[in-house]
């Protein structure tokens with residue numbers, strides 16, 4: 145046979161069999177069209193949120209029951225709280241046009257964004273690949289297929305996400321990965337690894353699904369058991385009358401700066417409801433707090449130079465590791481500033497500085513610079529010989545984060561802090577909460593002569609004061 149013709153036939157065969165891998169995988173996992181797959185789930189979920197330390201998670205271990213077909217998913221699960229001697233219930237229901245999530249402790253579905261709806265097709269892979277496989281078959285024209293020695297991969301863009309299914313020679317899924325640009329961490333991968341497949345008749349069931357998020361920093365697991373096919377409609381959740389998907393809207397960027405005196409300037413990041421502080425020393429600047437992402441960081445750098453022209457930013461400092469305070473740090477690294485950081489956060493800071501941002505490049509990705517740090521454990525002073533500021537690590541006194549630091553300006557008797565004082569703009573004065581009390585005690589223990597507290601967040605929402613006198617704080621502390 146002619147060599148070229150042979151090669152052509154081989155390629156066609158290869159493509160056909162590889163193309164088949166997706167259809168074959170779908171056939172292995174999907175329930176027959178007249179039935180719904182039902183199975184029991186036991187979840188070890190680790191929720192990453194604004195916790196007291198970087199990478200600390202809220203742990204939940206619900207168990208329940210799932211129903212899945214090509215375009216329908218329902219999970220009903222519950223948690224038993226030994227402490228409260230109560231059972232909490234939750235439900236998640238997906239169809240291509242609706243996502244109803246009633247979380248534990250709620251009695252009706254929460255508002256869902258368009259993005260959450262679109263992404264549930266792969267988020268559901270922590271229980272079953274059926275929705276995703278069906279979705280892939282409907283979007284064949286957008287798939288990129290690659291044949292490897294032991295696997296065939298299919299990659300599909302879904303919104304900002306790059307989703308890849310890894311199918312092995314038995315047409316079973318080894319894993320599914322989701323790559324996406326995280327606003328703070330950059331290129332992030334979430335992976336679902338399937339193992340311990342069993343069968344229900346012809347249907348393959350992955351019994352053990354391991355989930356790793358944030359490039360392996362967080363590990364979760366779902367165990368599947370007792371699969372069965374049902375031929376009656378699953379017990380669907382009622383759709384609330386006023387149900388609507390919330391369309392995404394871009395934040396309107398609004399930044400306003402003001403000079404407080406010759407040394408201190410404030411930048412109000414209205415779109416993030418937060419305040420940045422700029423301090424001018426003889427021949428350098430210090431900036432404190434930059435919210436959420438590098439774009440805000442870059443904008444703040446420009447504003448800082450407008451407030452106090454002609455001086456380089458020598459230091460960037462942040463009150464604690466939550467995104468509203470540390471989020472813009474990469475722009476300061478790019479700008480050449482030294483990052484003043486709590487000793488315990490070095491690894492977290494190194495991850496933020498070093499993790500690639502190729503999917504949505506920022507200034508540091510485009511022009512890499514080394515991370516320069518000066519670490520502190522309890523207190524740090526910055527001075528030019530005349531003007532001085534102090535950083536005090538009050539830690540768990542904050543009742544909020546172990547790395548909580550506050551910034552003290554002796555000359556102004558001013559203390560700048562993240563989010564510890566919750567005093568309403570109007571109305572009766574309420575008893576100090578644990579954060580307020582902790583801050584007040586820390587100020588007294590450290591002998592700081594404070595007249596005014598200036599808070600970074602929130603500025604406009606929640607109807608709270610963000611500039612508070614010592615007298616006002618004391619009043620809340622004295623209420624028994």
Ligand SMILES: [Zn+2]
Nearest residue numbers: 194464466563
């Ligand atoms: Zn916080």
